[in-house]
Amino acid sequence: MSKSRKRPDGNAKVTGELKYLTDRTFPKMLYAKVLRSAYPHARIRSISTERTKELPGVEAIITHQDVPGVNGFGIITPDQPVFCDDKVRFIGDAIAAVAATSIEVAEEAIKRIDVTYDVLPVLDDPEKSLAEDAPKLREDGNVLYKKNFTKGDVNEGFKRCEAIVEETYHVPRQMHAYMETEGGVVVPEADGGITVYMGTQHGFKDQFQLSRILDLPKESIRIVSSPMGGSFGGKDELNVQPYAALLALKTNKPVKLHQTRAESVISSIKRHPMTITIKTGADKTGNVIAHDVQIVADTGPYATLGPAILDFAVEHSAGPYRFEHVAVNGTSVLTNNAVSGEFRGFGGNQITFALENQMDRLAEQLEQCPTAFRKLNLRGEQDLGPLEQRIVPTTGASDVLKNVEQLKKQIETRKDHPFLRTGVGIAMAMHGGGLGFGRLDGAGGRLSLSDDGKIDVSFGFEEVGQGIVAVIEELTTEALQCDENDITITIGDTNRVPHSGSTTASRGTSMVWHALERMKQEFKEKLCEKAATLTGEPKDELRLGTGGIYKGEVQVLTYRSLRKQLHHDDQVVVETSFDFPTTPDEVDGGHYLYTFAGVLAAVEVDLLTGQVNVTHLHQAISAGEVINELGYKGQIEGGGVMSLGYSIMEDVVMEKGHYTKPNFDTYMLPTISDVPRLTVDAIEKLPDGDGHGPRGVGEIGTVAVAPAITKAIHDALGIWINKIPVDPSIILQAVEKEGGTWWNEFENEQPIASHK
Amino acid sequence: MVNQTTEHTLKANTVVQVAHSVKEALELKAQRPLSSRLISGGTLIQLEREQGKVLPEQLISLEQIPSLRGIEETEDFMIIGAMTTLSECANVECLKTVIPTVASPAVRNRATLGGNLMYTCGDTIPALIALDAKVTVVDGAEERTVSVIDFLPLRADEPIVTHIHIPKESVESFFYQKVGFRKSFSKSQLTVSSMLCLDNQRVQNNVRFAFSDGERAAMRLTSTEQALVGQQLTKSIIQEASETLRKELALIDTATTYQRTVAKNVFISELINRMEGSFE
Incomplete structure (x- = not known):
């Protein structure tokens, strides 16, 4: 890694100088609050806003009757009501919203909205939803989506197996926990349109969805959407934009809506909890012959991207391995729990936890080294992808495995402490980038010479904290051989940016690189041509450089004077639009570009408390060239810590459809004290002639952390973990079952060396 | 059928009264025993407010009472004023392992030792019991100094904790x-x-x-x-x-x-x- 440029947005963020969209205020601005359901499942009998109208300061109250267009949102299917009319299906369902002159009045106003309900049975578990007599959350039942994949015949395969492992794994509902909760301001414009100042991962998608809800032409809706204080997938779907927009249009005043943390917990989407049952069998030499996977996802009451997430989990069920017979049955089940949806890793984290556990258990049963066992089953450079589709050749799988294998040999675990046990585990993952075959996955960008003589580079991507601005700066200055003072970066405003698709699926870096590759030559030529005309120098001898146009080492024209000397109408603009590369094979959702992670975790388990202390988390990443070293490390380290939380502490527990941990005083996220030693190795090499440039690393750092940690616990204590977050009481029970290993040592007078 | 109807008036404007002496604080409290509450660092009340608990009409701040602040060392005791912040208490030898486990640095800069004792399950309470600390409280006109265990039930009447006395026993044995x-x-x-x-x-x-x-x-x-x-x-x-x-x-x-x-x-x-x- 050599490019350690500081991110352009860094200083303003760490000093607090930067104004987020939720910090904005406007003259005459009103404040909005949303009334959410009192029950996770109920029929609405009546909604009365009478008592609210008397309250001074209330300027508008809206319900389902005030939605002029489609009363629903959802990136693929608009099945989540903006406002519920007949039924509520989870505790975060919206019923009404109020705009008032202060937050306090708005809060009081929503308390005065009288709703009567007939309470319905709560489907708080997919098993309950799938029962024959379960009430239906949708007319056609409680299965949102099914996805199967079959290769060969697993039943035949199992007949040839010497070792078979069958287990059920449980992974939790995780919260994105972005620092900036959802919100911003919607401002009505003189032309009858609106400007929406709210963070999102895809401004144009919000524009489309709002147009459908508000029954306004898309052109009348401007979305200003960057910067934002984190998203992690959580702001890909629409959240509170419709409420502020409807209220701004109704009152003709700017309306601010910024959710409190508690409101965010109630309404926001979460990572899908899944129950994954897997039967995996290998022959005596260790070749995995058959792999039978059942995935049940709790998707909550509405779709958002639930189906795509299940597709992704199914696709990655065999990860970086090549198994002869594979059968995967995935079911995404509707419940009255929180809406599950987009979250960094997109179904990969859940399935990888289960898959990697299977690999370790099988290796143990076969008495093989887990690394050697993985190697034996690993994909080769030219192998097909997991859905038997053609993919870009890659040695990533073996590269990352080699890296962690070497590190593992160097790590010594201490076994001499009476009350602590240490262990090391490794795990790996393969992760597809982009949306996959058959999904609209357009991208694009624009280069122009702006009126102030700056080279403006523009994308429809959003800065969610991931560092896309630094990536754009790094790649643009490299592509055009200019420096950062020569360029301006325009993102996050539908009035000013081209369509680039969603800021999601680890596609940003890749798309910026592709766009610049397509635009750079034409843009350089256009500028040199203009410069040649103005200076009389031969065009072919001119080049772009720092500050302007050069002939050899001599600057002949600054960008500024070039712009000044051009006629106003003589604009230098190059645009491109193209699709994210997908597999040439018609495999629905199949990916083409994959990244890989090899993870090593070292843990200390406290025998007295059962608590797990992760002491070292190492990730080897294969994703092509590093564009910005700090950004890359930030993504992998940050992703690692996020998944450390997923592994040992985070779970949005719901009981009967209600949250039991409604805020950050009880929902535990890792703090800086929980952050272990973090190391990252970037494996930049790609096969010769790859031509696809750098891959995005937004997700890969989160995918294989949990199984590495649970394997490390197994290494320390010999206990297999089927459920995350790891429950210390389960570890303690296992220790106590053996009479407390430390206590036995004490009683049997076999004290081990001093720990002092 | 269930009604989601709650009787509410607009949020009461909570008034913060600043007491300058223990006597004044007691008088203020006596004036409105049911609708007021003593507040020291306020970190717990802030948490309760986030949890949706309605603030009382009056908060009586003890922050401006100099006699409740500071740490004094005598031959046998460390005497800590109840309004001494947890951050300041971290310098007291016998509390060095205790204080860093309580909340976060920002909270410890506000929260006080007296406040932590008044909190149902303050993290310092088991430590102060083991250290055999004594607590001086003023309740009405009466001032008394009792063990931590004896102090705990007194909390129901919301007395003012003035000082915590920690015997200088062997720190190595704690x-x-x-x-x-x-x-x-x-x-x-x-x-x-x-x-x-x-x-x-x-x-x-x-x-x-x-x-x-x-x-x-x-x-x-x-x-x-x-x-x-x-x-x-x-x-x-x-x-x-x-x-x-x-x-x-x-x-x-x-x-x-x-x-x-x-x-x-x-x-x-x-x-x-x-x-x-x-x-x-």
């Missing part, structure tokens, strides 16, 4: 451990603390064991203390103490199996650590 849900800034799952002075491996009379389940006030584990006092700290005594401790913890019906097991493990490991020649 032990404290909080088990949270993560390494810092966490609610306690359980907290244990002990004082165990040894003279030639014999347990001295001032043995104290305290346990808190993180929800309710801390308690002393007197049977376990009795099992140890005057005994030579040997393997068999530790085995006996372990059994006594197990039985004593089993009587705490609000505690979970996990809490009981961890409390026993941590206490016994401390005894083993203190026993000469163990694990050496």
Whole structure:
């Protein structure tokens, strides 16, 4: 890694100088609050806003009757009501919203909205939803989506197996926990349109969805959407934009809506909890012959991207391995729990936890080294992808495995402490980038010479904290051989940016690189041509450089004077639009570009408390060239810590459809004290002639952390973990079952060396 | 059919009254005993407000009472003013292992030792019990100094804590451990603390064991203390103490199996650590 440029947005963020969209205020601005359901499942009998109208300061109250267009949102299917009319299906369902002159009045106003309900049975578990007599959350039942994949015949395969492992794994509902909760301001414009100042991962998608809800032409809706204080997938779907927009249009005043943390917990989407049952069998030499996977996802009451997430989990069920017979049955089940949806890793984290556990258990049963066992089953450079589709050749799988294998040999675990046990585990993952075959996955960008003589580079991507601005700066200055003072970066405003698709699926870096590759030559030529005309120098001898146009080492024209000397109408603009590369094979959702992670975790388990202390988390990443070293490390380290939380502490527990941990005083996220030693190795090499440039690393750092940690616990204590977050009481029970290993040592007078 | 109707008026405007002396604070409190509340660092009240609890009409701030601040050292005691912040308390030798486990640095800069004692399950309470601290409270006209255990039930009447007196016993014999849900800034799952002075491996009379389940006030584990006092700290005594401790913890019906097991493990490991020649 050599490019350690500081991110352009860094200083303003760490000093607090930067104004987020939720910090904005406007003259005459009103404040909005949303009334959410009192029950996770109920029929609405009546909604009365009478008592609210008397309250001074209330300027508008809206319900389902005030939605002029489609009363629903959802990136693929608009099945989540903006406002519920007949039924509520989870505790975060919206019923009404109020705009008032202060937050306090708005809060009081929503308390005065009288709703009567007939309470319905709560489907708080997919098993309950799938029962024959379960009430239906949708007319056609409680299965949102099914996805199967079959290769060969697993039943035949199992007949040839010497070792078979069958287990059920449980992974939790995780919260994105972005620092900036959802919100911003919607401002009505003189032309009858609106400007929406709210963070999102895809401004144009919000524009489309709002147009459908508000029954306004898309052109009348401007979305200003960057910067934002984190998203992690959580702001890909629409959240509170419709409420502020409807209220701004109704009152003709700017309306601010910024959710409190508690409101965010109630309404926001979460990572899908899944129950994954897997039967995996290998022959005596260790070749995995058959792999039978059942995935049940709790998707909550509405779709958002639930189906795509299940597709992704199914696709990655065999990860970086090549198994002869594979059968995967995935079911995404509707419940009255929180809406599950987009979250960094997109179904990969859940399935990888289960898959990697299977690999370790099988290796143990076969008495093989887990690394050697993985190697034996690993994909080769030219192998097909997991859905038997053609993919870009890659040695990533073996590269990352080699890296962690070497590190593992160097790590010594201490076994001499009476009350602590240490262990090391490794795990790996393969992760597809982009949306996959058959999904609209357009991208694009624009280069122009702006009126102030700056080279403006523009994308429809959003800065969610991931560092896309630094990536754009790094790649643009490299592509055009200019420096950062020569360029301006325009993102996050539908009035000013081209369509680039969603800021999601680890596609940003890749798309910026592709766009610049397509635009750079034409843009350089256009500028040199203009410069040649103005200076009389031969065009072919001119080049772009720092500050302007050069002939050899001599600057002949600054960008500024070039712009000044051009006629106003003589604009230098190059645009491109193209699709994210997908597999040439018609495999629905199949990916083409994959990244890989090899993870090593070292843990200390406290025998007295059962608590797990992760002491070292190492990730080897294969994703092509590093564009910005700090950004890359930030993504992998940050992703690692996020998944450390997923592994040992985070779970949005719901009981009967209600949250039991409604805020950050009880929902535990890792703090800086929980952050272990973090190391990252970037494996930049790609096969010769790859031509696809750098891959995005937004997700890969989160995918294989949990199984590495649970394997490390197994290494320390010999206990297999089927459920995350790891429950210390389960570890303690296992220790106590053996009479407390430390206590036995004490009683049997076999004290081990001093720990002092 | 259920009505989602709640009777509410607009949020009461809470008035903060700043008292400049303990006397003034008591007078203010006496004026509105039911609709006011004393506030020191305010970190707990802030948390309660976030949880949706309605603030009282009047908050009586103790921040501007100089006599309640600061740390004084006498020959036998460390005397800590109740309004001394936890950050400042971190410099007191016997609290060095305790204070960093409480909340976060920002909270500790506001929160006070007196406030932590007034909080149902303040993390410092088990430590102060084990340290045999005394608490001076003023309630009405009366001032009294009582043990922490005796102080706990007095909290219901919202007295003003003025000082905490910590005897200067041997710091090496003091032990404290909080088990949270993560390494810092966490609610306690359980907290244990002990004082165990040894003279030639014999347990001295001032043995104290305290346990808190993180929800309710801390308690002393007197049977376990009795099992140890005057005994030579040997393997068999530790085995006996372990059994006594197990039985004593089993009587705490609000505690979970996990809490009981961890409390026993941590206490016994401390005894083993203190026993000469163990694990050496």
